Amino acid sequence: MKISINKNTLESAIVLTNSYVDKKDSSNIASHLLFEVVEDKLIIRASDYEIGINYKIKKIKVESAGFATANAKSILDIIKSLNNEDVVLETIENFLFIRQKGTKYKLPMFNYEDFPNFPSTEGKDKFDIDSSDLSRSLKKILPAVDTNNPKYSLNGALLDIKTTHISFVGTDTKRLAVFTLNKTNEKEFNLCIPKKAILEMQKIFFEKIEIYYDENILIAKNDNFEFFTKLINDKFPDYERVIPKNITKEFIFKTEEFMDALKKINVITEKMKLNFHKDKLVFEGISLDNMEAKTELEMELNIDEEFNLCIKNKFITDFLNSIESETFKLSINEPHMAFLVSSEELQTVIMPVIL
Template identity: 30%
Template sequence: MKLSINKEQIITQLQSLAAVADKKQTLPILSNILIKADEEEIAFKSTDLEVELEFVIAHKSEIPGEITVPAKKIADIIKELPDGQIHFELNEDTTKLVIKSSSGRYNLSTIPASDYPDFDVVKSDQVYKTTSESLIALMQKTSFAMANQDWRHYLNGCFFQKNLNDLVMVATDAHRLATYTLPLEQEGEFSGIIPRKTIIELLKILPKSDEVVSFYINANNIVFMSKNFTFKSKLVDGNYPNYNQVIPSGEGLEITVNRKQLLDALSRVSVLSSEKFKGVKLNTKDESLDVSAHNPEQESAEELVPLTKSAEGFDIAFNVNYLREVLTNIEDEYISLVSYGPDKSAIIKSSDLDQTLVLMPLLL
């Protein structure tokens, strides 16, 4: 195998591939990237057997071939090399991949490509098409609410569902819940839980444009395909909870406040909140919102934030970190908080009617 390619054509791809490759080193080959070069294109692939990412670049190689090399090492080397052409060549006994640039020469150990595992996925007849922008919106508007290493493994990801003419993505860690809905007028319905790692890596590699992305889903896997990459992922095995039961409805007490002013007040007041519960209390006083916190050392903090819409009797407490994270994921100047009682879930409303944000209260 022998080829030359410009650094900027592969640098971001190698970083993504290294992130996907297995870091636990259960099998040495899983810590490697597979490089497959022929006369028309170069394919780069990595997997941890839970997900698989493949990039294909249209590029002619001097000598076709295939080999695997350590993912992190090749990504780190290419990242540090000066801009310009990089030359790859297998040595005579294929035990080393030689990388040359204007600054030097590097010899990387290899494992034969024949040892690289296949990530088998049953192809589905139903392929859906949407835009990269739509997928990014679905994930960005919800993924902050995913659980992380929760014993309820089905919460460690995003629930992805199509019903009639809508695509829905949902995430919750049982403290907050986020849903986002976008139209998709294609036949067919499906549902599955996309793992946390898949969501995080997809957000890095999806192009920030309206480029078409195709995907299909079956009982165990989901596959995303664009003109440059294919991303395969196992789905989380389990039943997602009925999230609609968590979303409150009916008449509630609604207040409207400047989002940044509330965030700033929360940042200051939370310094004196309890280390364990991180609780802040919100209650209305005339046309202002009283934001307060206290801790076991009998220290306390209190600030008044002006309201553009007030509601008498509004009184609720939240974990300040969860509240701040929800507010940070909204871009509006003003937001509304709707309380259904101090012991019931509250809704945070923005101008984006496709998004639903629910926050569970703290009982202080």
């Protein structure tokens, strides 16, 4: 294999594919990138067996086709150090040589035939959804998706596909976010996508793609890449039971105004007490070292009795950062119970905290 390629083009592809490799064990071939040259294309493959990508770079200068592997971190560090000029990649025996003018690197390779196989779309159902809708919907609920939870399903987002809509759901047990995408579907099914996969999907799901799935794998592909992720088979909690049904109080707040007040409390503490008075809303926070912050918004709340909510600031901030509307709704049953914030298709159930 011998090719010449622009340094910045190669670097961008290697940065993207580095997220898919096994970073824990450098002796594992999954810690390497696989380079395959076919006709005038370079295909860079990366996979840690749970998630993977084939990324294609077209119209490169090819002297000879073939395969190579290289440790993902090592080749990224090398390419970053080079100047913005063409780079030559060449395999000689069991080594990959990287050259640019008077600079040369020599990297050992693994046997490319040992590299993880990429799953096929054969026999898999097609999931008809616009890639930008999928990416945007997942992004809305991503902050609520947990990490390293013993309940494996909570480390991913549920796609609950109905004939009239799709509910995108994420929870870390302290809050639950649900985004509803109104879309007709031929049949009802559900998928649970791991959080790591969702993070990578945000980087590439902005072009027209085809998506295939079965009970274990989701595959997305177009002319520029092929992506796969294993799905989570653990049963997701019944999220509809968590959403409060009996609402006794509803308030409409201006998004920007509420966020500005919240930022003032965030300066000293990550939790706050939200005090509801008849003619104002008071934000109050006390830090562990007894620093205090207080700010208020004058407004008519039309309540018979004053009360307060104790809230983790980040939960409200994540919700507000995920909406575009100028206002949002806060719905309460009892102050000590879970409450609901909502705006258009996004709603988040939040558990109060103890200060």
